[in-house]
Amino acid sequence: MTKNAGQRTLIQLILLVGAILMALPFLWMVSSSLKHELHIFQFPPQIFPNPIRWQNYPEALANPNAMPFYVYVKNTVIIVIVREAAVILSASFCAYGFARLRFVGRDIWFGIVLATMMVPYIVLMVPTYVLFTRLQWIDTFLPLTVPWFFGGGAFNIFLLRQFFRTIPEELADAARIDGCNEYAIYARILMPLAKPGLIAVAIFTFIDGWNDFMGPLLYLNSPENYTVALGLALFRAAVGGMGSAGGRSRWDWLMAASTAMVVPVILVFFALQRYFVKGVVMTGLKG
């Protein structure tokens, strides 16, 4: 598409204004996290905090009003690692069946995969909770990890199936002639070749696990088992001017804790950006 200079300038201008609006909440968060408590209330607000108060971070992340943050991080990391292993093994195994094998009822089952993607999980929230109560799994990490071993989520099966289908069949055929069975083809040929797809799934799983609020809110009761998301919510209740620590809101601390929660997600995004985009394209379009 060719555009004249006037149009280009206009596009640049709109993009710039929009980008500033999108970036502003981030800048405000980071800037507030480094302000002295009194400067939070200043008008006009300081953009660059003066003086910069790094002390907000240790004060927020090891605060006497809440659990130390590292406990939440440790819990979340355990949950995410187990979930990653579950999703990568289980989703790829199922996806191989759907992408590469022919058998009676395959398309019906794949239809069920797509259907479960459409069903809002909220609908099953209450009976699932009842199920976990019966299993005596409440206040453990089991509800947040074990279900992922069973297919690893319809969305991930779908994504990996799409990915497996882009890998040429000839490689597997050659291996079959050499006497390889399907399990060996899956493990030794498809999995190594599907690395970009698996990384995309791993990124989504990390972000979902790190960001998940509803799951931990329902299933975890004791603060020492809380994840970062739940811990941050608890911290807000404690120092957000509505809780036990008196009426004063400590936005400086809350912004420091929020920044700490956001940073890992952003880092993962920048480190693995190209896989990320690939995954989005795979899921959004090749349906």
Next chain:
Amino acid sequence: MSMIGQGLSRWGLNSPAARRNITGYIFISPFILGVLIWFLTPALTAGWLTFQKWNLITAPRFVGLDNIENLFRDELFLQSLKVTTVYTLVAVPLGLVLSFFIALLLNTRTRGISIYRTIYYLPSIVPAVASAVLWAFILNSEFGLLNAGLRAIGLPKILWLQEPEWALPALILMSLWGLGATMVIYLAGLQGIPDVYYEAAEIDGAGAGSKLLHVTIPLLSPVIFFNLVMGIIASFQIFTAGYLITSGGPQNATLFYVLYLYRAGFLHLKMGYAAALAWVLFIIIMGLTVLIFRYVGSMIYYEDTR
């Protein structure tokens, strides 16, 4: 081993076709088990729960259709339905149009385009809780960024989170910050449109507006449709912002459906009533999806009809 082989062949399970079927089902068995345990069991439980009065502690009691009858007498249920519907009717179209527009701009070849794409996308991966805490601060009437901006251009402050008529618009505004998730799917779709279509349109004398209307939108209609369906499904499940920022208030102005469901189930321990609420939500979302497929689905242009 040979005994197993004999057994298999007696049942006709040793033919190549049968072996293929067995291998296939072994591969998808984790999913099948998952559906049975984590999907079918809860779904059946939900059906049973709907007719029970149960607080998780004492024994459940059969109450027939009481839970469903009570729904329509429950003002908070109706309020939560209203709040969620209004939110969906405003936030989803607004988000769809705005993210489409931004995707169009981001699909041009201008300077610094990849930086722009990143900036527009990033907010959508910010954890919902961090986003809620941040926006609670931004929307704060005394020291928030939004009112500081209004004051800077000489406008009076707005009590975003204290006034019933402003709370929902405030959360809709907040939802637009996350439009990058939709935008990036549009963008991927736009990049899949071959240049030759535009070139052909230009030869026919099409201007920018007519190219958008006759090339871009028809070719992108499956993606628009995908975003619409997913947007509505997600919108009806909104929870975190209402739970953390406004606690459903003021005066239940942001009492989202799922927030009310959550309270019924886990605050008031009315498991049967919560299950009935969940069924209604399921029927609404499925009904809407079917309607959209029926009336909007026919307007989709598919390039190749495989």
